Amino acid sequence: MQLDRIRFQSYKDKVISAQQAALYFKDKMTVGTSGFTKAGDSKAVLPAFAERAKSETIAITLITGASLGQTTDTDLANNNALYKRMPFQSDASLRKKINEGTILYIDQHLSETAELLENKHLPKIDIAVIEATYIDENGNVIPTTSVGNSATFAHLADKIIIEINTSIPLEFKGIHDVYTSKSYPNRAVLNITATDSRIGQDFISIDPKKVVGIVFTEILDSPAKPTERDPKTAAIANHLLEFFENEIKEGRLTNSLMPLQAGIGKVANAVMSGFAKSNFENLVMYSEVLQDSTFELIDSGKMSFASASSITVSENCYKNILENFDFYKDKIVLRPQTISNSAEVIRRLGVIAINTAIEFDIYGNVNSTHISGTKMMNGIGGSGDFARNGYLSIFVTQSSSKEGNIISHVLPMVSHVDHTEHDVDILITEQGVADLRGLAPRERAKVIIENCVHPEYKEELLDYFNRACARGGHTPHLLEEAFKLNLRFIETGSMKK
Amino acid sequence: MQLDRIRFQSYKDKVISAQQAALYFKDKMTVGTSGFTKAGDSKAVLPAFAERAKSETIAITLITGASLGQTTDTDLANNNALYKRMPFQSDASLRKKINEGTILYIDQHLSETAELLENKHLPKIDIAVIEATYIDENGNVIPTTSVGNSATFAHLADKIIIEINTSIPLEFKGIHDVYTSKSYPNRAVLNITATDSRIGQDFISIDPKKVVGIVFTEILDSPAKPTERDPKTAAIANHLLEFFENEIKEGRLTNSLMPLQAGIGKVANAVMSGFAKSNFENLVMYSEVLQDSTFELIDSGKMSFASASSITVSENCYKNILENFDFYKDKIVLRPQTISNSAEVIRRLGVIAINTAIEFDIYGNVNSTHISGTKMMNGIGGSGDFARNGYLSIFVTQSSSKEGNIISHVLPMVSHVDHTEHDVDILITEQGVADLRGLAPRERAKVIIENCVHPEYKEELLDYFNRACARGGHTPHLLEEAFKLNLRFIETGSMKK
Incomplete structure (x- = not known):
């Protein structure tokens, strides 16, 4: 004491x-x-x-x-x-x-x-x-x-x-x-x-x-688990960096991009780490959590300032921060979460929001919270604050998971919606990027199925989409089949046909 | 010329x-x-x-x-x-x-x-x-x-x-x-x-x-259709006014409420007209459209100022505005829709958002745009701008429609989500008010079924909810039955059993 x-x-x-x-x-x-x-x-x-x-x-x-x-x-x-x-x-x-x-x-x-x-x-x-x-x-x-x-x-x-x-x-x-x-x-x-x-x-x-x-x-914060880059997260990170490079070529972004926000977790952290080896510079962050990757980017000279509501890092990273606190002190700020996640500020600054989805559907609606439409995972957190108000709303996830790709993370219709298609600009899986800007629902579906879906599920999703289109509608669906992958998973333990 | x-x-x-x-x-x-x-x-x-x-x-x-x-x-x-x-x-x-x-x-x-x-x-x-x-x-x-x-x-x-x-x-x-x-x-x-x-x-x-x-x-704007109050819209308006009176009693609002936004259409217009006979005073509006009801409220002395992006009124109302333009001129302002609908301003001013839903589900997710999950009606318009950022997000709709109440506007799961349960505070039908503030999904469902559903559908929705709860989940659903009312309607022309 x-x-x-x-x-x-x-x-x-x-x-x-x-x-x-x-x-x-x-x-x-x-x-x-x-x-x-x-x-x-x-x-x-x-x-x-x-x-x-x-x-x-x-x-x-x-x-x-x-x-x-x-x-x-x-x-x-x-x-x-x-x-x-x-x-x-x-x-x-x-x-x-x-x-x-x-x-x-x-x-x-x-x-x-x-x-x-x-x-x-x-x-x-x-x-x-x-x-x-x-x-x-x-x-x-x-x-x-x-x-x-x-x-x-x-x-x-x-x-x-x-x-x-x-x-x-x-x-x-x-x-x-x-x-x-x-x-x-x-x-x-x-x-x-x-x-x-x-x-x-x-x-x-x-x-x-x-x-x-x-x-x-005198108990320390629980450390964040250090995350290893695996081939899928590395592929997602590379797709994102290429996407940004192209935005610069098209004159929509500069080499400093816009203030970055990244959700918590393996994928988002890998994506942020990817910036360390990029050509971007003078990056800044307006996010809710400062993670290991934030300090890596500050160390590498790529990031000049980072704002958030908390510091959640691994044991080693925390040790490094304490030892070099003078170096970091004027490069970070912690704010109340009403301010770090404020719609007003996020929209004004033009934040690029990068968040992890559990799954998304062929029209770009995103589920961030519920397994099989019913079971809560963690919660929406700040993803909605940033995705709704950001300059760009990017969601990342792997296209499939578990041994044998028994789960597809792209579905005909998500069984729970946290982010509507109105609020989603870019979807990225290890398969590729779906740039949804300026696309109507039927166009979105084609791009998402073509670019983001795991090969094992492409044919089935395309077949669903085509049969739904034949029936008509602005957002074509077959309501009686919309959850067929989920139901197959519940019944058989696999989404595969 | x-x-x-x-x-x-x-x-x-x-x-x-x-x-x-x-x-x-x-x-x-x-x-x-x-x-x-x-x-x-x-x-x-x-x-x-x-x-x-x-x-x-x-x-x-x-x-x-x-x-x-x-x-x-x-x-x-x-x-x-x-x-x-x-x-x-x-x-x-x-x-x-x-x-x-x-x-x-x-x-x-x-x-x-x-x-x-x-x-x-x-x-x-x-x-x-x-x-x-x-x-x-x-x-x-x-x-x-x-x-x-x-x-x-x-x-x-x-x-x-x-x-x-x-x-x-x-x-x-x-x-x-x-x-x-x-x-x-x-x-x-x-x-x-x-x-x-x-x-x-x-x-x-x-x-x-x-x-x-x-x-x-020299062609005039197309006039808005004058809307007659029917018993259902009158009941919805009364429920809303009672709700506000109770908020004042609870110390959450004053007699001037907060700046009001109202969507377009019969229900929203009736609701706004309801204020003319209320005890509220010095009301102001921060909305996207000035409708007949806005000018009625200004005429009655209830409303002191109204901001929007357009004036869309009936022929008679427009005639009155032109004849008395000097009276109205310093009481209204028209802004670009990025400003009338700005997240920053709506949140700062604490706007009360009142919008019409096509339908909502037992957990409070709202569909504003799609019939049977596929067919576009009009569009989301500004409802999301206001509902997401307002001080209170209120959605109104009738509990059922068509001859014989063959359509229920409250469903187990909406087949299209425009506003997620995170963004919806209050639901009102002619049956009553569901105040969702501070409620978890299972609590929301009980209140919505009890207060908002048409009697013809209450038992079926409660049965769905109870069986879903028995299966578990934060947001209990039976995915294989979630759209059963929609599918019944598509097959038989009625949602009724």
Whole structure:
């Protein structure tokens, strides 16, 4: 415990244990905690609450920034400590309960949760738990590796518990730009005109009267899994780089492209890494997560600035960041997710949005969340915020998966739509690129089937499309067959004929 | 012909006939014309081109603001003068060709067409045809009853044809606020902070070198059909007003609500008219179309200001507006549709979006465009711009339709998704209101089935939902039955069991 991390005199006697803090939680409360893509989450209080719930019937509505790290969501789910969860998760045990229907889950655009709370369209926050690097002289919180929805939780909560993480160096002070609207629902202009614009303060304002406890921890963020490039992701990355090169040739982009956003995961990370060996330069990022690839691009001199809401990197990358923090400090900024994912800013800056799809259909509708139309995977996250408002909306996925390509990721009709054809410009699989700009649905289908579908499924999809066209319609479909690949998979374990 | 409407000296000798103007059109050209919801469209040149196409093989890509009036789209479609059409239409003959696949159609968010053009994601505009009230001393155009995409077309086109409509009084000068971004894709802040903010100029800038002809016409806009309130639309309007009254009671809204947007059509118009007899006051509108109901609300003193991209009203209402133009002039503004429908502004102002759905499903996904999943009706229009970004996203529709309620407008799964459940807050039918805020999918389904479904379909939808839940999933579905009501309708002409 390092009491010098509490610089506000009247907080000094508020230090309590995680177990004591967890006693503030009551059944049916709404709790808002820091944490965005496993970064900056509560590592003491939430786990202590999960532990308490082992021997007690108690369940809360838990609202976070995005996914949590450690085994927190697992433990909360397994101990029946969650009544409702939002706006994002990526935990196997929690997912199981969500799909059983025993935990309720709301899948939200990550930009919107804070607004819904401020507008009172969601229940009031009873308790906020916020991870801090330290508490300054005025009682305000210097955040850690994410900002997420923390400022909103602190603003709206009745009680606040601060979790000081001593593993975060004091130098983190200054990398955050915390802006929250002074008025809702009518707001002021967000005066961000470049990725490095600053419009807020570098701390989270806290009303000292609300602080009921301060807990110390030194647990590190859960690291991102390092991702290996495999031939498919490498092919997708190459297709994307070629696409950009062609855009430059056509005079639509310059060598610096436009601010980049990339979703989380193997494919998006490989795609971003691909830039390191490209001819592009002075790249900037306006995204929601800074991943290993972001720092690789900064290291290689390709990227000059990166804005997001969190830092989620592998163990080695994190070690490197800490050792060279002075080098990175003026090249990154972490913002609240209402700002990193703001429609206003994304559209103004002209962000290129690169997100991973679970699957898409022959007309360009994208499913990012549901397996077989029913089972939640993780959630829509920020993909909709960026895809809807970006300069270019690009979705990537492999054309097929599993041993023997038993699953096609291109379907006649997706059984769940997260992004409609109106919002999708470019689709890329390891097979190739479908550039949908300026194409009507019947044109889209031809290009998607020709360029993106795995050879094993091409004939069947083309046959579906042709027979649907014969029946007519702006978006030709055979409703009685639209889900035939899904149903075949459910029945036989394979989408193949 | 009134030459005093051409105040720019060097244009005086550019007056030509509509037939001469139409000769500038070449096969495969891309033409951009004014016109938004039947207002301010080309009433001479486009019809002359349609006539020319009767005896000549020639087809163009036609981009407008939104729908055209008169019989223009009908004639263009029937004379095979269209290769591709975007971003919206509402014409029966054109619709038929689109659904046959003989005319290609791109259904776009109305906010985006101009941006796609400026970003070169759509083909270059060869010719722009812009309706004008008059041409000022500097050769610039004072628009008429709509702004739409006209400023963008004028900016990007190689050649411009101006169509002066002498039926529009000169007093229209001043009601437009034409702002276009100076740079793309990276743009400046749109400094609109209230519905009456002005950030542009009251004319469309024209490069005189591009003007190849000026055509005179005196044809009036096609009037909107006056809509009679029927019991169903009256019930929907009442439900909505009660909903708002309750929001005020709950402290989420004041008596002035937030800026209102309403889609076109019988239901939305009835809903807006409902406000005239309400207790709300100082209402403002930030919408895409000013309809009869807007002027009724201004007349009744309920509405103090209304912003949109066009005026589309009935014959009587239009007569009243012209006779009392001084009274209305400082209470309305017409903007380019990139601004009236801007994500940035809609979110900043906290617009309440009220749009008509064709149908929705038990989880709150909305279909605004396709009949039976395949046949285009009109298009998504601005509904997505507003629903996605508004403070509240409300969709209204009747629960069932046709003699004997053979069509249910609530389905297990919509066969086409325009608005995903992430973007839908409130659903209203004449049966009641489903308030989806803060609800997970399984909760949503219960509320929607209970409150919005027609009694004839309640049992079947509940049975579907219960059996789907038994199978599991975050969003429970039985894929093999998801479209059973649609398929029953296709087979038997009725959705009823």
